[in-house]
Structures are given as C-alpha cells and as structure tokens.
Amino acid sequence: MRMPNLQTSLSDRFGERLITAEAARATYAQSEGHHPGLPPALVAQPVSIDEVRQLVRAAVERGMRIVGYGAGTSLEGNAAAIAPDTLVVDFSRMNAIVEIAAEDLLAVVQPGVTRESLNDELRTTGLFFPVDPGANATLGGMIATRASGTTTVRYGNMRDNLLGLKIVSAAGELIQTGTRARKSAAGYDLTHLFAGSEGTLGLIVEATLRLHGQPEHIVAASWDFASVEGAVDTVIQTIQSGVPVARMELLDTQAVLACNRQSHLGLPESPTLFLEFHGSEAGVAEQLEIVRMLGDANGGGTLQSATATEERTALWKARHHLLWASRAMVPGAQAWITDICVPISKLAEAIARAQTMIEASGLFAPILGHVGDGNFHVFFILHPDDKPGWHKAATINDAMVEHALSVGGTCTGEHGIGLGKRDALLAEHGPAAVAMMRQLKQALDPAGLFNPGKIFL
Amino acid sequence: MRMPNLQTSLSDRFGERLITAEAARATYAQSEGHHPGLPPALVAQPVSIDEVRQLVRAAVERGMRIVGYGAGTSLEGNAAAIAPDTLVVDFSRMNAIVEIAAEDLLAVVQPGVTRESLNDELRTTGLFFPVDPGANATLGGMIATRASGTTTVRYGNMRDNLLGLKIVSAAGELIQTGTRARKSAAGYDLTHLFAGSEGTLGLIVEATLRLHGQPEHIVAASWDFASVEGAVDTVIQTIQSGVPVARMELLDTQAVLACNRQSHLGLPESPTLFLEFHGSEAGVAEQLEIVRMLGDANGGGTLQSATATEERTALWKARHHLLWASRAMVPGAQAWITDICVPISKLAEAIARAQTMIEASGLFAPILGHVGDGNFHVFFILHPDDKPGWHKAATINDAMVEHALSVGGTCTGEHGIGLGKRDALLAEHGPAAVAMMRQLKQALDPAGLFNPGKIFL
Numbered sequence: 074m075r076m077p078n079l080q081t082s083l084s085d086r087f088g089e090r091l092i093t094a095e096a097a098r099a100t101y102a103q104s105e106g107h108h109p110g111l112p113p114a115l116v117a118q119p120v121s122i123d124e125v126r127q128l129v130r131a132a133v134e135r136g137m138r139i140v141g142y143g144a145g146t147s148l149e150g151n152a153a154a155i156a157p158d159t160l161v162v163d164f165s166r167m168n169a170i171v172e173i174a175a176e177d178l179l180a181v182v183q184p185g186v187t188r189e190s191l192n193d194e195l196r197t198t199g200l201f202f203p204v205d206p207g208a209n210a211t212l213g214g215m216i217a218t219r220a221s222g223t224t225t226v227r228y229g230n231m232r233d234n235l236l237g238l239k240i241v242s243a244a245g246e247l248i249q250t251g252t253r254a255r256k257s258a259a260g261y262d263l264t265h266l267f268a269g270s271e272g273t274l275g276l277i278v279e280a281t282l283r284l285h286g287q288p289e290h291i292v293a294a295s296w297d298f299a300s301v302e303g304a305v306d307t308v309i310q311t312i313q314s315g316v317p318v319a320r321m322e323l324l325d326t327q328a329v330l331a332c333n334r335q336s337h338l339g340l341p342e343s344p345t346l347f348l349e350f351h352g353s354e355a356g357v358a359e360q361l362e363i364v365r366m367l368g369d370a371n372g373g374g375t376l377q378s379a380t381a382t383e384e385r386t387a388l389w390k391a392r393h394h395l396l397w398a399s400r401a402m403v404p405g406a407q408a409w410i411t412d413i414c415v416p417i418s419k420l421a422e423a424i425a426r427a428q429t430m431i432e433a434s435g436l437f438a439p440i441l442g443h444v445g446d447g448n449f450h451v452f453f454i455l456h457p458d459d460k461p462g463w464h465k466a467a468t469i470n471d472a473m474v475e476h477a478l479s480v481g482g483t484c485t486g487e488h489g490i491g492l493g494k495r496d497a498l499l500a501e502h503g504p505a506a507v508a509m510m511r512q513l514k515q516a517l518d519p520a521g522l523f524n525p526g527k528i529f530l
Numbered sequence: 531m532r533m534p535n536l537q538t539s540l541s542d543r544f545g546e547r548l549i550t551a552e553a554a555r556a557t558y559a560q561s562e563g564h565h566p567g568l569p570p571a572l573v574a575q576p577v578s579i580d581e582v583r584q585l586v587r588a589a590v591e592r593g594m595r596i597v598g599y600g601a602g603t604s605l606e607g608n609a610a611a612i613a614p615d616t617l618v619v620d621f622s623r624m625n626a627i628v629e630i631a632a633e634d635l636l637a638v639v640q641p642g643v644t645r646e647s648l649n650d651e652l653r654t655t656g657l658f659f660p661v662d663p664g665a666n667a668t669l670g671g672m673i674a675t676r677a678s679g680t681t682t683v684r685y686g687n688m689r690d691n692l693l694g695l696k697i698v699s700a701a702g703e704l705i706q707t708g709t710r711a712r713k714s715a716a717g718y719d720l721t722h723l724f725a726g727s728e729g730t731l732g733l734i735v736e737a738t739l740r741l742h743g744q745p746e747h748i749v750a751a752s753w754d755f756a757s758v759e760g761a762v763d764t765v766i767q768t769i770q771s772g773v774p775v776a777r778m779e780l781l782d783t784q785a786v787l788a789c790n791r792q793s794h795l796g797l798p799e800s801p802t803l804f805l806e807f808h809g810s811e812a813g814v815a816e817q818l819e820i821v822r823m824l825g826d827a828n829g830g831g832t833l834q835s836a837t838a839t840e841e842r843t844a845l846w847k848a849r850h851h852l853l854w855a856s857r858a859m860v861p862g863a864q865a866w867i868t869d870i871c872v873p874i875s876k877l878a879e880a881i882a883r884a885q886t887m888i889e890a891s892g893l894f895a896p897i898l899g900h901v902g903d904g905n906f907h908v909f910f911i912l913h914p915d916d917k918p919g920w921h922k923a924a925t926i927n928d929a930m931v932e933h934a935l936s937v938g939g940t941c942t943g944e945h946g947i948g949l950g951k952r953d954a955l956l957a958e959h960g961p962a963a964v965a966m967m968r969q970l971k972q973a974l975d976p977a978g979l980f981n982p983g984k985i986f987l
Contacts, residue, residue, distance in 0.1 A: 315743030
C-alpha cells in the first residue's frame with residue numbers, strides 16, 4: 074500500500090489548521106528580514122505537544138523537512154523555508170500560558186505565547202518577564218534565536234531567563250530539559266544547547282521562564298548628546314561604574330529624525346540615549362544622579378525624564394516602532410537590519426566606523442543600539458530595486474562584522490545566524506569549532522530534518 | 531617498531547612534571563568527596579595548551595583515558611580516576627592570569643587559577659570575580675562542574691559569568707568557543723555545553739570570565755532565628771520581594787555549634803542566617819531595613835551587622851571552614867556532602883524533611899544552604915568504620931533527592947553528577963533526555979577518552 078501524502082494523512086485531525094492554499098502558504102516564505110524563502114509545501118498549526126510529535130513522525134516517514142515558525146519577526150531568514158518539501162509547524166495556536174508560579178518567580182508557557190501577552194497576563198501579579206527584543210516575538214522564537222534586547226543590560230537575555238524546555242526531537246520523542254530550580258549542575262546543559270539553535274536540533278514545545286519583580290519605581294529618560302561618541306562614552310562609563318541601569322538605547326541622528334517624524338516626540342535632532350531606571354525611589358534617584366554626572370562630562374544636553382506611565386510608554390513605543398518609522402522615510406522601502414556586538418570598550422570605535430561608511434555610501438541607514446551590551450544595529454532602508462544600494466549595504470555589513478571579530482566581538486548579538494551570517498559564523502568560531510557544532514547537529518538530527526540550510530553553509 | 535610507553539614518550543618534555551611514583555599518584559585517587567577512586571597510571575602537569583594537546587594525542591594513540599584535575603575539591607568523585615589506564619592531566623601549573631581587561635569587565639585565565647588568586651590579583655582594579663563555592667577551587671574545575679555558591683543569588687553561577695572557553699577536543703584540536711562580547715547569538719552555545727560537562731567532552735584550557743565592580747559599600751550580618759522555618763521564610767520573602775541581597779546562607783543549629791567550636795564566633799546556638807549586602811551606603815541601608823522587617827516577623831533574634839573588613843572576613847572564613855569545623859566534631863571522621871536545589875517556595879519543606887530524617891537517624895549532619903537559590907547541603911559527618919551510619923546517610927540522601935525531584939527541583943544545584951548521582955540524573959531527566967546527552971558524548975568523544983564512568987551509569 075502506498076503511503077498517503079502528508080496532506081491527506083493530516084487533514085482529518087488538523088482540518089482548517091492545515092494550510093494548503095498557495096497564497097496562504099506564501100505568507101510564510103519571508104519574515105521581517107530581507108532574506109527571501111520559498112512557500113512551504115504545507116503549514117500545520119498544532120494545538121498540543123502530541124500533535125507536534127505526530128507532525129514530526131509524519132514528516133520523517135515522508136522524508137520532508139520541518140521548519141518551526143513563531144511570529145515571523147526574525148531578521149536573518151532564521152525561519153524561512155528554503156527547501157520545497159518543507160512542512161512549516163506554525164506555533165501560533167500553541168499560545169497558552171500553562172502556569173504562573175508567582176511564589177517561585179517562574180512561568181511555564183507554550184512556544185507561541187508572545188512576550189507582550191505574557192506581560193499582560195503578569196500585570197496583576199507584581200512580576201514581569203524582562204526580555205524585550207523590540208518586536209512582539211513569540212517566546213519560542215526568542216529562545217530559538219537566543220534573543221535579547223533593551224533590558225538585557227540589567228536582566229540578561231533569553232539564555233539567562235530560561236530554566237527549562239520541552240523539546241520534540243527528530244525521533245518524535247518528548248525531551249524534558251531543566252527543572253523549576255533556579256540552578257542545577259545535573260548533566261549536560263541541554264536547555265542552553267537548544268537556546269540559540271534556531272530550530273535546527275528539535276522543536277521547542279514548552280518553556281519554563283524566570284520572572285522578575287516589577288520595579289517599585291521606574292523613570293524613563295531621553296537625553297540628547299553633541300556626538301555619538303559622547304553618548305556611547307556615557308554608556309561605557311555607566312557600565313564600568315556598575316550602575317544597574319535597566320535600559321540604555323542609543324539612537325543616532327537619523328534614527329531620531331525617523332522617530333520624530335513617525336511618533337511626534339519632538340526630540341532634539343542629535344544622537345540620543347533612551348534610558349530607563351528601575352529600583353526604589355531613592356535608588357533610582359541615586360542611579361540617575363551618577364549617570365547625569367557622567368553624561369554632563371560627555372556633552373550631554375537636557376536629560377528629559379518621565380515618570381508617568383503614559384510618557385514612558387510613548388517613549389518606548391516610539392523606540393519599538395523605529396523599524397517602521399525608518400521604513401516610512403523611504404517610500405516602498407524594505408529594511409536590512411544587521412546586528413553586531415563588541416566588547417564595550419570597543420563600542421565607540423565600532424559605531425564610528427559604521428557611521429563613516431554609511432555617510433560615505435549615501436544610504437539612509439539609522440543606527441540603533443542596545444549599547445549597554447556593546448550591541449548595535451544598522452537599519453539599511455533600501456528600495457527593492459536599488460541594486461547598488463543593496464550592494465553597498467552588503468559591503469558595509471561585511472566590514473562591520475569583520476571589524477567586530479577583529480576586536481573580540483561577535484557577528485550577531487541577538488539576531489542569530491539564519492541564512493545571512495553563515496560565512497560570518499565560520500569566520501568567528503573557526504573551522505574546528507564549527508565542525509564541532511556540525512557534529513552536534515549530526516548527532517541529534519542525522520537525517521537533516523529540522524530547518525535545513527540554516528546556521529551552516 | 532613498538533610504540534614507546536606513555537611515560538617514556540613524555541619524560542623528555544615533562545621531566546619532573548610527570549608524576550610516576552605510586553605514593554604521589556595515589557594522592558590523585560580521591561578528592562574532598564567520599565567517593566574512592568584508583569591511583570592513575572600517570573599524572574602529567576602541563577604548562578601550555580600545546581602540552582595538553584600532546585598529552586591528548588599520546589593518550590589516544592595508546593588507548594588510555596584522560597581525567598582533568600584542578601584543586602581536588604569536587605564532592606561527587608567528579609575527577610576521580612576509576613580506570614587503571616588513566617592519565618591524569620593536573621592543571622595546577624597552568625595557573626596564569628592571561629589578561630585582565632578592566633575596561634571590558636573580563637579576565638582571561640588558565641584553568642588552574644584558583645578563584646582566590648584571581649580575586650587577589652583583581653583587588654587593585656576595582657573589580658572582582660563573584661562566584662564563591664566555599665572551597666578555593668580552580669576556575670577550570672568550577673566551570674567543569676557548573677559551580678555556584680554563596681553569591682549566586684545576586685551575581686549568578688559559573689554559567690552566568692562565563693563568556694568563552696578554549697577546549698582541547700578528543701581529536702587533540704583546539705576549539706575556541708565564545709567571544710569577548712557580553713552576549714552572542716552566533717551558533718550553538720558550545721561554551722555552555724562544556725560548562726557542567728565534568729571533563730567528559732574535552733579539556734578546558736582557557737576561560738574568559740565576566741568581572742563585576744567591587745561594591746561601594748558592604749555590610750555582612752549574622753542573624754539568629756527561633757526556627758529554621760523562620761529563617762528560610764525570611765529568605766524566601768526576600769527573594770520574592772526582589773531585594774538584591776548578595777549572600778544569604780543558612781546554618782542550622784548543628785552548623786552553628788561547629789562554627790562556634792572551631793572559629794570562636796560566639797554565635798547564639800540556633801538556626802542562623804549569614805547575610806551580605808552590596809551597594810551604595812544608602813542602598814545597603816535600604817536593603818537591610820526591608821530584610822530586617824521581614825525577619826522580625828519570622829522570629830528573627832538580633833541581627834548583628836559588620837561593616838569592618840576584618841569582621842566580615844571572620845564571618846565568611848568561619849562559613850568557608852564549616853566543612854573542617856564539622857569534621858572536627860567527630861574525631862577521625864570523613865564527610866559526605868550532598869546537594870539538592872528546589873524551587874524556593876518548596877525550600878522550607880525540603881529542609882524540614884531533611885532535618886526530621888537526620889534527627890531520627892541520630893547522625894551528626896549539619897545543614898548549610900545557599901538558601902537564596904533554593905539550594906542546600908547536608909554534611910554527613912561519619913567515621914569511616916561506621917557502616918550503619920553510612921547506610922543511614924545513603925538512605926537520607928536518596929530520600930532528599932527523591933523529594934527534590936517530586937517538587938520540581940534538581941538532584942544537584944552545584945556539585946555535579948560525578949559518580950555519586952548517576953542514578954539521580956536518570957530519575958531527574960528521564961531516559962529520553964539522558965539518551966540525548968549520551969548522543970552528545972558519543973558525537974564529541976566516540977572512543978570514551980575523557981573522564982569515563984562519570985555522569986552516565
């Protein structure tokens with residue numbers, strides 16, 4: 074008897090949760106990044122771990138490939154299907170918060186829960202989940218990409234806020250990694266092997282996350298500087314002084330321009346820091362005073378602080394909409410967003426080099442940084458038809474990565490390797506380390522079931 | 531031509547750094563834990579990465595096994611040789627601090643550097659390395675065991691303070707993992723796969739560690755409580771309130787007795803918290819006030835605070851000598867130190883259960899806990915000939931682990947699996963996850979070169 078095709082075998086159970094129409098499948102071909110993928114052969118939206126296991130087994134039997142999909146906000150083609158025989162497992166319906174254990178400062182979530190919906194649910198508990206990459210990504214996707222973002226300087230990234238996972242392996246087995254304890258020395262750290270593996274080793278079907286207490290007092294601030302260097306030096310000195318600032322974001326003048334145009338913040342059009350301070354009222358005042366002193370010595374203008382929730386929200390909303398604001402500056406444009414991270418002492422130089430190259434290129438390319446981590450992005454805003462522009466962006470991106478590596482940095486602080494930085498991975502880690510990564514891939518996914526073509530060239 | 535034996539082939543290069551005498555080799559058979567090992571066939575003390583690579587290749591050629599060795603302070607037989615054909619690689623001569631990059635808050639160290647010698651070197655830089663497991667372990671050993679300790683509640687464990695590693699693989703290759711950037715999303719997290727792998731996947735030959743600013747102001751305190759429950763509830767409520775206390779250690783009455791006897795602290799003989807607060811003077815005062823309020827409501831006695839360096843040092847020295855102090859209570863005794871970690875809401879119950887079992891057993895077995903992490907130890911103090919006593923200890927240990935797992939905890943918060951908890955690993959993670967760990971071991975060390983018999987049954 075011939076094996077029924079995948080669609081036939083799944084349609085009874087999945088019904089309308091099986092997406093077969095070409096137009097609908099095509100929406101999975103590309104995420105927010107600039108890397109084009111292919112429409113997958115089929116998209117399934119499981120609602121349970123059992124269904125995920127069934128999908129894996131069905132795909133294995135038919136020699137198909139599997140790509141996990143969250144909110145589609147990744148930027149390096151991390152979740153793009155590139156093989157035609159791909160089954161996309163869309164986790165958007167596995168979006169339940171399984172448990173909030175406030176007394177243990179943890180939450181158990183399905184992978185399709187977004188960070189904003191988790192925080193909405195936490196609002197009344199006095200707790201929050203800090204990791205904030207900007208986009209309203211799914212937590213499963215954020216784990217898979219080892220995401221970080223605006224609050225990492227204080228609260229750590231996804232790796233730091235992850236206690237355990239449930240994984241469906243290439244054999245369709247359910248693997249539990251980690252526990253509810255705050256630390257463990259029990260065996261190999263499977264949890265942190267899967268965090269950042271970009272869906273190439275298995276599918277994340279549940280996660281146990283660390284929560285933090287909502288700060289007693291919050292002050293946000295925007296602060297214009299005479300130069301990017303002055304703003305960055307302020308951040309470097311703040312980190313070196315150990316002041317536990319919760320957020321330290323740099324916007325260069327182009328980013329401020331876009332922000333003003335879109336969000337009507339009326340900011341002075343010069344390099345600007347967006348800051349946030351968490352603590353007791355006295356503690357926040359103390360932190361603010363130290364940072365103000367450092368900034369004043371570095372050409373800081375007027376530090377505009379905001380305590381009211383609406384004002385703070387307006388500031389961070391503008392920050393989070395910066396990608397759209399930047400795209401709106403060039404009608405019909407797409408964005409190529411790159412991401413490097415360097416040791417903090419090398420940050421000012423890395424940003425200055427990027428700026429010089431951008432100016433010379435004539436491109437519109439705002440710079441935005443989670444500068445407290447040494448991490449920054451360039452948003453190349455390009456019309457799809459502007460071939461020379463895309464070429465210039467590629468040249469600048471390559472030079473940025475090369476410089477980051479030359480000063481002991483990394484080719485990606487938080488976006489992952491995906492399709493876009495596979496050559497950079499090799500340059501960063503060297504052939505022996507990448508060969509070791511391939512050995513791990515081969516051990517856990519010998520048939521190449523999961524997310525083929527990603528991470529490795 | 532017959533291959534010369536290992537000793538002959540290495541003696542020219544290693545000279546007196548090759549340990550062949552039986553009595554000298556026998557000192558490597560057992561660490562501070564109670565698990566007996568065998569004297570290795572040979573011990574080599576390399577001084578460079580090249581020599582480590584040479585040792586690996588020489589051992590592979592002869593089908594010998596390799597066990598890495600630091601300060602011998604592990605507690606689960608993690609570095610005990612158990613195969614007679616073992617070459618121990620003793621890292622005590624690879625004890626150079628390669629670099630302190632104060633501006634990037636990081637240090638590069640050889641694996642044989644001890645945590646105390648790193649902190650001695652850092653004293654004048656304004657920085658420190660926080661992880662403090664009590665013993666003056668080597669940093670290589672602390673990474674291999676995923677160690678933590680007294681300050682983890684505030685500063686994280688070895689995993690959290692590790693940026694990158696150099697590893698010598700089973701093929702004798704040098705692998706570089708991680709960078710000097712504070713975060714990265716570039717490829718599989720090899721760094722954190724090796725952290726906690728207990729020398730079973732490769733040898734750690736260099737590490738890049740995160741440093742922290744020395745706190746502006748430090749206050750230590752000891753605080754007696756009417757009951758263990760009151761002390762533990764104070765800690766749980768402190769964690770739940772988000773007060774960033776730097777150290778929160780519980781000593782039960784037996785531990786205080788031993789401490790007084792050995793270190794003449796004159797503490798009230800009741801359950802006691804040792805605390806430490808880091809921050810600005812105002813910040814520390816604020817933290818202390820919150821904790822005092824919580825403790826007062828939980829039967830706290832007199833909080834004795836100490837600001838002077840000598841007083842603080844005396845307190846923590848007594849804490850760090852507690853193992854020796856406990857052993858001194860029973861002449862000729864050895865110690866079996868177990869280690870579980872539970873979600874903090876389950877901590878009071880876990881400790882109460884252990885106490886009840888210890889009381890019923892009649893054993894002398896002080897309890898000490900890094901209670902802010904939900905982590906505690908029982909020091910079973912036993913005469914080597916007291917067979918029924920060792921049997922009782924084993925029964926209590928098993929029951930503690932079983933209870934920890936039943937409430938979502940782990941069989942080891944920081945000591946690792948070694949020889950002692952291989953069955954517990956299986957109970958904690960289940961056969962599918964342990965099978966996945968074995969697949970990783972098989973992929974990176976197919977011949978079983980490194981630290982055989984550890985972690986896996």
